[in-house]
Amino acid sequence: MKFVIVLLAVIALASARPEVEIIKSESDVQPDHYSFDMETSDGTSRHEEGVVKDADSEHPALVVHGSYTYKDEHDGKEYSVSYVADEYGFQPTGEHIPKLPAIEH
Template sequence: MKFVIVLVALFALASARPDAEVLKDVRNVEPESYNYESETSNGISQQESGQLKNVGSEHEAIVVHGSYSWVDEKTGEKFTVTYVADENGFQPSGAHLPVAP
């Protein structure tokens, strides 16, 4: 659920800036999988793919792999978060994120 919130926030950020143009928007949705990639002119990019596992069973679930990036307007530094979302929850990683001991 958290990854959905993050993606919605990134889409909102991209659409809130009138100077950002969509450079790439590729989507593919199938019955048991999906993937998409998008990129805007202000340095925001994202990609994600999901695959249904244990299809038809009581334990049917989707496993999602993805990443999103943005460029800090003040420093010009690029930040990237990669993540997996599955039965273990949302698991982000990035050089700028703290790591649990």
């Protein structure tokens, strides 16, 4: 009996979630850089660009700049995050993210 109740609850939950579709997807991939943009029907979007820094040196590094936006399904707020990922690590910024100490380059 417990199995039937759990099964019915899972089916009800799965059927209540709306389908999310990709409404935009673009990308450009080259040997020394890439970029992509995507958006989904639930309002989520993401953009990212990456470039190889010092490609001809002994220590090439990938430098990534990007952003994403999503709507929280619990509180209904829209959140946006911008970021850089490089030799200093992943560095996100957004109104809801605590400020980190500045990294001196």
